[in-house]
Amino acid sequence: AQKITQTQPGMFVQEKEAVTLDCTYDTSDPSYGLFWYKQPSSGEMIFLIYQGSYDQQNATEGRYSLNFQKARKSANLVISASQLGDSAMYFCAMRRVTGGGNKLTFGTGTQLKVEL
Amino acid sequence: DGGITQSPKYLFRKEGQNVTLSCEQNLNHDAMYWYRQDPGQGLRLIYYSQIVNDFQKGDIAEGYSVSREKKESFPLTVTSAQKNPTAFYLCASGRSSGSTDTQYFGPGTRLTVL
Numbered sequence: 001a002q003k004i005t006q007t008q009p010g011m012f013v014q015e016k017e018a019v020t021l022d023c024t025y026d027t028s029d030p031s032y033g034l035f036w037y038k039q040p041s042s043g044e045m046i047f048l049i050y051q052g053s054y055d056q057q058n059a060t061e062g063r064y065s066l067n068f069q070k071a072r073k074s075a076n077l078v079i080s081a082s083q084l085g086d087s088a089m090y091f092c093a094m095r096r097v098t099g100g101g102n103k104l105t106f107g108t109g110t111q112l113k114v115e116l
Numbered sequence: 117d118g119g120i121t122q123s124p125k126y127l128f129r130k131e132g133q134n135v136t137l138s139c140e141q142n143l144n145h146d147a148m149y150w151y152r153q154d155p156g157q158g159l160r161l162i163y164y165s166q167i168v169n170d171f172q173k174g175d176i177a178e179g180y181s182v183s184r185e186k187k188e189s190f191p192l193t194v195t196s197a198q199k200n201p202t203a204f205y206l207c208a209s210g211r212s213s214g215s216t217d218t219q220y221f222g223p224g225t226r227l228t229v230l
Contacts (some may be wrong), residue, residue, distance in 0.1 A: 004158070035218065043204060045159075045221035091158055095217070102147060102166075102210060102217045103174065106158030 002027045004092050004107035011112050013082045020067070021077040021110045023092030033095035034075040035104065036066065040088040048090075051075055082114045119143065120222035122207050127227045129194070129201070137192045137225045139207035148190035149208040149219060152176060159206060165190055194227065202229045 003026040013019040025034065036048040051059045051066045059066045067076040079086055089111050093104040120141045129135045141148065147166050151159035161174030165184040179198025184190055190209075194201045204226050208219040 033217075037221075043206075043224040043226070045206060045208075047218050047220060050218060093158075102219070103149075103161055103164060104159070104219060106160075108156070108158045 002029070002032075002094055002096050002105045004094055004105055006092055006107035006110050008110045009108075011110055012115060013079075013112065014115055015084060016081055018078060018080045019082055019112065021079070021090050021092075021112065023075045023077065023107060025073050025075060025092075025094050027073075027094060027096075029096070034066070034068070035093040035095070036064070036075075036077045037091045037093060038086075038088045039091060039109070045091070049077070079112075084114050084116070087112060087114045120207060120209055120220060122205075122222040122225050124225060125223065127225055129227065129229050131229060132196045134193055134195050135227065137194070137205055137207075137227070139190045139192065139222060140188055141190075141207075141209040141222075142188060143209055143220065144187075145209035145211055145220075146187070147210050147217075147219075148184065149210075150174075150180070150182065150190070150192045151206045151208065153204040153206060153224075162192065162205075201227055203227060 005024045032053045034051045038046045049061045049064045051068045058068050063080045065078045089109045091109045092107045096103045123138045149164040150162040153159050160176050163182040165171035181193045206224045207222045210217045210219040
């Protein structure tokens with residue numbers, strides 16, 4: 001069974017600093033995808049970044065980058081130059097291949113607070 | 117604007133009543149999904165549909181039902197059989213094929229049982 005683990009329930013970072021949110025995963029599938037979503041207090045889930053298990057390079061999207069270490073089964077999200085608007089809940093998710101469909105398994109999330 | 121809409125934003129239900137949550141998308145996506153989120157938890161999959169007139173149970177389908185009569189719509193019914201229905205419900209859609217398929221989410225419906 002697939003599992004996503006986010007061990008940091010809460011993180012604080014100062015504005016303009018970089019922050020790393022941890023995510024480890026467990027799967028026996030040879031092919032999988034890893035996603036990060038942002039959930040502000042309004043509740044909507046906002047897609048941030050995607051990493052495929054066979055991608056040779058780490059994914060980047062603007063200020064977001066994914067530090068993918070396949071052997072360690074980790075997919076940490078790095079946010080550079082933090083902004084006050086980055087304060088939100090962040091979820092790591094993995095796409096499940098087995099059983100058909102495009103189902104996602106989510107971690108329990110990390111609450112990020114950006115301070116002045 | 118393209119996107120996913122969910123209604124209502126807040127919903128209150130008395131015990132023993134069935135309620136239906138609406139989810140509509142105009143992204144021309146084949147696949148649609150329903151998730152449940154409890155406080156301090158990640159999302160859990162209730163039901164999903166890859167094509168019209170077809171849907172499958174997710175991890176926590178008991179007490180819920182869905183239909184997929186149109187590509188754009190995937191309503192979720194929370195039945196009286198659902199033991200603890202108070203939660204935040206999120207609908208998502210995406211292309212059904214491809215390993216890079218990203219799911220895009222609606223704004224959610226917060227259901228409270230009185």
